[in-house]
Amino acid sequence: xxxxxxxxxxxxxxxxxxxxxxxxxxxxxxxxxxxxxxxxxxxxxxxxxxxxxxxxxxxxxxxxxxxxxxxxxxxxxxxxxxxxxxxxxxxxxxxxxxxxxxxxxxxxxxxxxxxxxxxxxxxxxxxxxxxxxxxxxxxxxxxxxxxxxxxxxxxxxxxxxxxxxxxxxxxxxxxxxxxxxxxxxxxxxx
Amino acid sequence: xxxxxxxxxxxxxxxxxxxxxxxxxxxxxxxxxxxxxxxxxxxxxxxxxxxxxxxxxxxxxxxxxxxxxxxxxxxxxxxxxxxxxxxxxxxxxxxxxxxxxxxxxxxxxxxxxxxxxxxxxxxxxxxxxxxxxxxxxxxxxxxxxxxxxxxxxxxxxxxxxxxxxxxxxxxxxxxxxxxxxxxxxxxxxx
Numbered sequence: 001x002x003x004x005x006x007x008x009x010x011x012x013x014x015x016x017x018x019x020x021x022x023x024x025x026x027x028x029x030x031x032x033x034x035x036x037x038x039x040x041x042x043x044x045x046x047x048x049x050x051x052x053x054x055x056x057x058x059x060x061x062x063x064x065x066x067x068x069x070x071x072x073x074x075x076x077x078x079x080x081x082x083x084x085x086x087x088x089x090x091x092x093x094x095x096x097x098x099x100x101x102x103x104x105x106x107x108x109x110x111x112x113x114x115x116x117x118x119x120x121x122x123x124x125x126x127x128x129x130x131x132x133x134x135x136x137x138x139x140x141x142x143x144x145x146x147x148x149x150x151x152x153x154x155x156x157x158x159x160x161x162x163x164x165x166x167x168x169x170x171x172x173x174x175x176x177x178x179x180x181x182x183x184x185x186x187x188x189x190x
Numbered sequence: 191x192x193x194x195x196x197x198x199x200x201x202x203x204x205x206x207x208x209x210x211x212x213x214x215x216x217x218x219x220x221x222x223x224x225x226x227x228x229x230x231x232x233x234x235x236x237x238x239x240x241x242x243x244x245x246x247x248x249x250x251x252x253x254x255x256x257x258x259x260x261x262x263x264x265x266x267x268x269x270x271x272x273x274x275x276x277x278x279x280x281x282x283x284x285x286x287x288x289x290x291x292x293x294x295x296x297x298x299x300x301x302x303x304x305x306x307x308x309x310x311x312x313x314x315x316x317x318x319x320x321x322x323x324x325x326x327x328x329x330x331x332x333x334x335x336x337x338x339x340x341x342x343x344x345x346x347x348x349x350x351x352x353x354x355x356x357x358x359x360x361x362x363x364x365x366x367x368x369x370x371x372x373x374x375x376x377x378x379x380x
Contacts, residue, residue, distance in 0.1 A: 003196040003323045007225050007316050023378075030372045032197050036315060037330050041367045045375065052379045066299065073298040108263040109256065111336035111350075114304050118332070118353070121311035122318075125226060126197050129319075133193045140227050142308070146301035153379075160301075163308070177231040182220045185235065188213075189242045189343075 001133040010128055011176060013137025016090045016168030023049075025134060026092065029167070032130035033096075038119035044102035045120050048095040048153055053088070055152065059164065060087040062148045069145075086139060090166035093141075094127070095153055096120050098160040120162040127165060137170030191323040200318055201366060203327025206280045206358030213239075215324060216282065219357070222320035223286075228309035234292035235310050238285040238343055243278070245342065249354065250277040252338045259335075276329060280356035283331075284317070285343055286310050288350040310352040317355060327360030 030047055038044055050056060063084045071079045087093065098120045106112045124140055131138040141164040149161040220237055228234055240246060253274045261269045277283065288310045296302045314330055321328040331354040339351040 001193050003191050003193045003319050004222065006193040007222050012227055030376060032194065034369050034372050035197050037202050039332060043370055047376045049376060049378045055379050070295055070298050105260055105333065108260050109335055112332050114307060115332050117304060117308060118311035121308035122315035125312035125315040129193050130197065142229060142302050142305050143295065145299055179224050180233055182224050186220060186237045186239060188239045189245050
C-alpha cells in the first residue's frame with residue numbers, strides 16, 4: 001500500500017471480529033515499529049503481546065474504574081457512553097512499554113525528559129500504518145492509569161506503559177473524523 | 191512508495207543541500223502529519239515553518255549553549271563532537287508545537303498527561319515517512335531546552351515545542367543504524 005494512502009485511510013477501529021491474529025502478522029507489525037527513529041538510536045521500546053483473555057478482562061475492568069474516576073473528577077457525561085468493550089473483544093492487545101532509563105541526554109535537559117515516549121509513539125504510528133496496510137483494524141488506547149496497568153502486566157515499576165494497541169480484523173470501519181484545515185495551524189517565518 | 195519500504199528505508203539525515211524546499215512540498219508533509227490519530231481527535235498540533243536564516247542561527251546558537259550545559263552536567267565527551275550545523279544548513283525547519291490545553295481526559299489521569307505529545311510524535315513520524323517518499327531528508331531534533339526555543343519562536347508560554355524537524359534535499363544519506371532484534375524486546379501473554 002502506498003504510504004500516503006496508508007496515512008490518509010488509517011482509522012481508529014473500535015469493533016473487532018473474533019478471528020485470531022497470527023504471531024507472524026504481529027511480528028510484521030513489530031518489525032515496522034522498531035524502524036522508528038529514537039534519540040541517539042536508544043530504541044526505548046518493549047512489547048507485551050496480550051492474547052490471554054483474563055489479562056484483557058483485567059484491563060477492561062481497570063478501564064471501567066478509570067472511567068468512573070474520570071467522571072468524578074471532570075463531571076463529563078459522555079464518559080459513561082464511551083464503551084470500552086473492544087478491550088475484551090480485540091483478539092490481541094499490544095502493550096507498548098517505554099524505558100525512562102533510555103532517555104539519554106534528555107535526562108539532563110529541562111522539559112524534554114519525555115522524548116523516550118515520543119520514540120514509542122513513532123513506533124506505534126508505524127505499527128498502525130502497517131496494520132492498516134495488512135487489512136487489520138487498530139486502536140491506540142490510553143484511557144488508563146499507568147500504575148494500574150503496571151500491576152496488571154506485572155511490569156518492573158521503573159518501566160512506563162505508554163499505550164495499549166488493540167488489534168484485530170475490523171467488524172466496522174468508522175468514517176474518518178474530520179481534520180481542521182492545516183493552514184489554520186501553520187505559521188511561516190520567512 | 192510502499193508503506194513498508196518507507197518505514198524501513200527512512201533515515202535521520204544530518205547533511206543537507208542548500209536547494210530550497212517549496213511551500214507546496216511542505217504542505218504535502220503537513221497534510222500527512224495531521225492525519226495522525228490523537229486522543230478524542232483533539233489534533234493538539236501546530237506548525238511553524240522556519241525559513242528565516244536569522245531564526246535558524248538563533249536555534250543553532252541555543253543548541254550549542256545547550257550542548258555546553260549538557261557536557262557540564264553529564265561529563266560526556268562525545269557531545270563536543272556532535273555537530274549541529276544542520277540547524278543552519280537545512281533550508282527549512284518545521285517546529286512542531288503541542289498544546290497541553292488539548293490533553294482532554296488525560297488532564298485527569300495520573301501519568302498520562304503527556305499524550306498530546308504522543309499525538310504530535312505520531313504526526314512527526316507521518317511527516318518523516320512522507321518526506322522520505324518525496325526524496326527529502328529529514329531529522330527529528332530534540333537537543334534543546336524548551337524555554338529557550340519558546341523565546342526564539344516567540345511562542346505563547348503555555349504551548350510546548352515538542353520537536354524541530356530539519357528538512358531538505360539530502361547531501362549524504364547515512365547507512366541505517368542497527369536495530370536490536372525485536373524478539374528480545376517482546377513477551378507473549380497467552
